[in-house]
Amino acid sequence: MPINKKKTVDSKANQISLPKKTMLGLFDNLLKTRLLDERFRKLYRQGRFAGTYFSAVGQEATTVGPTYGLRDEDIIAPSHREIGANVTKGVPLDKIIAQVYARESSPDKGKSHPCHYGWKAKGVITPSSTLAGQTVVGTGCAMGFKIMKKDNVVLAFFGEGSTSRGGWHEALNYAGIHNLPIVYICQNNLWAESVPSTLQAGIEDFSDRAKAYGFPGITIDGNNVFTVHKTASEAISKARKGEGPTLIECKTYRWYGHSEIDPADYRTQEELEEWKRKDPLQIAEKILMDLKILTTTKREALVEQINQEIDEAIESVEKDAYAAPEEAYIDVYSEQFPVKRVDW
Amino acid sequence: MKKTTYIEGITEALDEEMERDEKVFLIGEDIGIYGGVFKATKGLLDKYGAERVIDSPISEVYIAGGSVGAAMVGLKPVAEIQFADFITPSMDQIIQQMAKMRYRTGGQWTCPMTIRVCCGGDIGGGLYHSQINEQWFFSQPGLVVVMPATPYDAKGLLKSAIRGDDPVIYFEHKRLYRWIKENLPEEDFTVPIGKAALRKEGSDVTLVSYGLMYHRSMEAALALEKEGISAEVIDMRTILPWDREMIFESVKKTSKAVLVQESSKTGGVMAEISASITEEVFDFLDAPVARVCGLDVPAIPFAPPMEHLFLPNAEKISKAVKNIIEY
Numbered sequence: 192m193p194i195n196k197k198k199t200v201d202s203k204a205n206q207i208s209l210p211k212k213t214m215l216g217l218f219d220n221l222l223k224t225r226l227l228d229e230r231f232r233k234l235y236r237q238g239r240f241a242g243t244y245f246s247a248v249g250q251e252a253t254t255v256g257p258t259y260g261l262r263d264e265d266i267i268a269p270s271h272r273e274i275g276a277n278v279t280k281g282v283p284l285d286k287i288i289a290q291v292y293a294r295e296s297s298p299d300k301g302k303s304h305p306c307h308y309g310w311k312a313k314g315v316i317t318p319s320s321t322l323a324g325q326t327v328v329g330t331g332c333a334m335g336f337k338i339m340k341k342d343n344v345v346l347a348f349f350g351e352g353s354t355s356r357g358g359w360h361e362a363l364n365y366a367g368i369h370n371l372p373i374v375y376i377c378q379n380n381l382w383a384e385s386v387p388s389t390l391q392a393g394i395e396d397f398s399d400r401a402k403a404y405g406f407p408g409i410t411i412d413g414n415n416v417f418t419v420h421k422t423a424s425e426a427i428s429k430a431r432k433g434e435g436p437t438l439i440e441c442k443t444y445r446w447y448g449h450s451e452i453d454p455a456d457y458r459t460q461e462e463l464e465e466w467k468r469k470d471p472l473q474i475a476e477k478i479l480m481d482l483k484i485l486t487t488t489k490r491e492a493l494v495e496q497i498n499q500e501i502d503e504a505i506e507s508v509e510k511d512a513y514a515a516p517e518e519a520y521i522d523v524y525s526e527q528f529p530v531k532r533v534d535w
Numbered sequence: 536m537k538k539t540t541y542i543e544g545i546t547e548a549l550d551e552e553m554e555r556d557e558k559v560f561l562i563g564e565d566i567g568i569y570g571g572v573f574k575a576t577k578g579l580l581d582k583y584g585a586e587r588v589i590d591s592p593i594s595e596v597y598i599a600g601g602s603v604g605a606a607m608v609g610l611k612p613v614a615e616i617q618f619a620d621f622i623t624p625s626m627d628q629i630i631q632q633m634a635k636m637r638y639r640t641g642g643q644w645t646c647p648m649t650i651r652v653c654c655g656g657d658i659g660g661g662l663y664h665s666q667i668n669e670q671w672f673f674s675q676p677g678l679v680v681v682m683p684a685t686p687y688d689a690k691g692l693l694k695s696a697i698r699g700d701d702p703v704i705y706f707e708h709k710r711l712y713r714w715i716k717e718n719l720p721e722e723d724f725t726v727p728i729g730k731a732a733l734r735k736e737g738s739d740v741t742l743v744s745y746g747l748m749y750h751r752s753m754e755a756a757l758a759l760e761k762e763g764i765s766a767e768v769i770d771m772r773t774i775l776p777w778d779r780e781m782i783f784e785s786v787k788k789t790s791k792a793v794l795v796q797e798s799s800k801t802g803g804v805m806a807e808i809s810a811s812i813t814e815e816v817f818d819f820l821d822a823p824v825a826r827v828c829g830l831d832v833p834a835i836p837f838a839p840p841m842e843h844l845f846l847p848n849a850e851k852i853s854k855a856v857k858n859i860i861e862y
C-alpha cells in the first residue's frame with residue numbers, strides 16, 4: 192500500500208498578491224507561533240509544567256493563515272494543535288502560557304488540558320479532547336449566527352484523522368443543507384498519532400469529502416502561509432455573505448511527535464527531512480525577502496522583540512499560583528446549583 | 536383553569552416560551568411539518584417559521600452538539616430526541632460538550648439549553664422504543680436531569696428548563712402524554728428545578744419515584760391505605776441535582792423507604808438514593824431500604840407478558856412495602 196503518496200503542490204508563491212501589511216502581519220504571527228511553540232518544548236524538557244505538550248511546529252501556516260484578519264466576534268472551534276490560531280486571533284501570550292501551566296490565571300483556571308487554549312473575549316472555544324467534537328459545536332455556533340442574522344463566521348480546525356468520525360460528517364452535512372457561515376480547515380499532516388492518512392480514508396485529498404455535502408472542497412499547500420490566507424479569506428468572505436461553507440485541506444507536516452512523549456518512530460527520517468525543507472517559516476521569509484519587504488536585520492529585531500515578550504510572559508505566569516483546590520467545585524452549574532462539598 | 540394533558544402542557548410551554556423570548560428555537564426530527572411523532576410541536580412551524588422550528592436530518596450527534604454551539608452564541612435551543620433509545624449517538628456531545636462546557640472553559644462559555652427526550656415503557660414499544668436511560672445522565676455532574684409526572688409539572692418544569700442557565704435533559708414519559716388531564720392555571724407559572732413534590736403524607740413508609748412510577752407508587756399507596764398502611768409519596772421531579780432534604784426528612788419520619796424506578800435496577804438512580812439514605816440517615820431506619828425496579832435485562836422486551844414482568848406496578852410496590860413493614 193502506498194503510504195504518503197507524493198503529490199507536489201505548486202505553491203505559486205510569488206504570484207500571490209497580498210497587501211504588504213498583510214504579508215508582514217502573517218509573517219509576524221507565524222514567527223511568534225514558532226518561537227512560542229519551540230519555547231514550550233524546551234520548558235517541557237526542563238520540567239517547568241506538568242502533563243505533556245502537543246507541538247504544531249511545521250504546520251503553523253495552516254492556523255495562522257486562516258485566522259489572520261478575523262473579527263473578535265468570529266469564532267474559532269479548535270482542536271489540540273491550534274496555538275497559531277490563538278496567537279493570531281490575539282489571545283494574550285500570558286493566557287496561552289497560563290493554559291499550559293494550568294495556573295489560576297489561565298482562562299480555564301487550570302481545569303482542562305495542556306494546549307486546549309481558548310478565550311471567549313477573542314472568540315476561541317476552549318476545546319474538549321474528543322476529536323471533531325468542536326467541529327459539531329462550531330457548526331452549531333454557525334447555525335446560531337445564521338438564525339440571529341449576524342454576519343459572523345466560524346473557523347473549525349481539525350486534523351485529517353478527525354474527519355473519520357461520524358459526528359464530523361453529521362456537522363458538515365448539516366452545514367451543507369443550511370449553507371452555514373463556516374469554513375472547515377483540515378490540517379492534513381499525514382499522520383494521526385501513529386496512523387498514516389492512507390489508513391484513515393480511501394481518498395488522497397480529504398477535501399473530496401466536501402462533495403458529499405454540496406459545498407466546495409479545496410486542497411492547497413498548507414506550508415505557504417500566503418496561499419493559505421488567500422484561499423481561506425476568500426472562503427471566509429463567501430461564508431460571511433451567506434454563500435455557504437468551504438472545506439479547505441492544507442497539506443502539511445508536524446515535525447515532532449504527536450506529543451512530547453511520542454518519539455515518532457513510525458515514520459522515516461527521509462520523510463521528515465523532505466518536509467523540513469518545506470518549512471513554512473522559511474518559505475514565508477524567502478518570499479518576503481525576494482519581495483524586499485523583509486531584511487535579515489528586520490527579522491533579527493523581530494525575533495528579539497518576540498522572545499522578550501515570551502520571556503516576560505513566562506516570568507509572570509511562573510509567579511502565578513495554581514487555583515485553590517476548592518476551585519474544583521466551581522463552574523459545574525450556574526450559581527443556582529452549588530455542588531455538595533466533601534468533608535474529607 | 537383549563538383541562539390539559541401532559542403533552543399539551545409541553546406544547547404550551549414551548550409555544551409560550553417561544554412567544555416570550557425570540558432566542559428560543561426548536562430542532563429535532565419530524566418536529567416541523569409533521570409536528571413531532573407525538574405531536575408535541577404541532578402548529579409551531581406555522582406560527583414561528585422554519586428558522587425557529589427546524590426539521591433536522593437524522594443526526595443525533597448534530598442535534599445535541601449543534602444546539603450546544605447555538606446556545607454558546609446566545610440562543611436558547613430546545614432540541615428533541617424522538618426516542619430515548621436513540622440518544623446514544625448524542626452521548627459524545629452531551630457528556631463531553633454540553634455537560635462540561637461551563638467547567639472546562641472556567642465559566643467563560645456556557646450552554647443553557649434543553650434536550651427533550653421522549654421516553655418510557657408500558658406502551659408496547661418493544662426493545663427499542665421503551666427505554667429511558669436516565670441513569671447515564673444522572674451520573675454526569677454538570678447536567679440537570681428532570682422528569683415530570685403531571686401536566687402541571689410537564690409545563691412548569693419545561694419553562695424552568697428553557698429559562699435557566701444550565702443544560703437540561705428533560706425526560707417526558709410517553710405513557711403519560713395523553714393519560715392524565717389536569718386543570719392548569721391560565722397565567723404563567725414555573726416549577727422550580729431541584730425541588731421534589733410531596734404528593735401524599737404518610738407515617739409508615741416513604742415511597743420515592745418519578746415519572747410513570749410516581750403514578751404506580753401512588754396507586755400502591757392508595758391501596759395500602761385501605762389496609763391500614765400509611766405511605767408518604769414523593770415525586771422527585773428533578774433527578775439531578777435531587778432534593779436530598781425532602782427525601783431525608785421523610786425517611787427520618789417514617790423510618791422506612793421503598794424506592795421505585797422503571798429502568799433496570801443495577802446502577803440506577805435509586806441505587807444512589809438508597810446509598811445516600813444509608814450514609815446520611817441510617818440511624819433513623821427501622822428496615823433495609825427496598826428497591827422496586829425494572830429487570831436487569833437489556834431493555835423492555837416486546838411481548839406483553841414480558842413487558843408486564845419487566846415493569847414495576849402497584850402490586851409489586853405494595854408487596855415490597857409489606858415486606859419491609861414486616862421486617
Ligand SMILES: Cc1ncc(C[n+]2csc(CCOP(=O)(O)OP(=O)(O)O)c2C)c(N)n1
Pocket residue numbers: 272320321322349350351352353354378380382383384449
Ligand atoms: C474521539 C477521540 N479518539 C481518540 C483520541 C486520541 N487521539 C488524540 S489526538 C489523536 C490523533 C489525531 O489525529 P488528527 O485528527 O489527524 O490530528 P493531529 O494530531 O494529526 O493534529 C488521537 C487518536 C481522542 N482525543 N479523541
